[in-house]
Amino acid sequence: SAVISQKPSRDICQRGTSLTIQCQVDSQVTMMFWYRQQPGQSLTLIATANQGSEATYESGFVIDKFPISRPNLTFSTLTVSNMSPEDSSIYLCSVGLPEAFFGQGTRLTVV
């Protein structure tokens, strides 16, 4: 299994600002996935990030709101832009096939 490090582990942000979440993996992976888990809810896939190409976004998620970078095979960032309280969630990055392994998550609170 891969070791996945996410930063920050938690943050409290003002509405209207942006937060960039980093995900570092200890091995090279082709696909990285970003999920959102709203309070008391299940995980919802935001987008799939492949190195060297644009991320593929799920229905309901757009690049302007959740821009993703994937500069190499071990690193990715997810930015939550122009935040509102509805963006308060846990954001998780994931790698691995077929079973997915997850970082410890970023707990975001927007006030």
Add this chain to the structure above:
Amino acid sequence: AQKVTQAQTEISVVEKEDVTLDCVYETRDTTYYLFWYKQPPSGELVFLIRRNSFDEQNEISGRYSWNFQKSTSSFNFTITASQVVDSAVYFCALRDSGGYQKVTFGIGTKLQVIP
């Protein structure tokens, strides 16, 4: 489209009782993978087991066992002699084997084990 249904949103049991968490899935793929994850109060997601669609053997790992039945599209999880440390949210998930390989999660079952 893929779908995972966990009909039990919350279960409470007394310590040492056995408990079964139900999972029913839908997929058009003939090759797919099923998983169970545990999410304790600390929030991290812990991988418990993977099952391939072509392998219907049941599996036991300590107090945990899994029953996979393709005929009923179910992948149930049983904890024997439950312990307080088993208190967590448990997610059943499905991944197809195609190029996209998206994982679809159920809504989760919150298990509370009462001492």
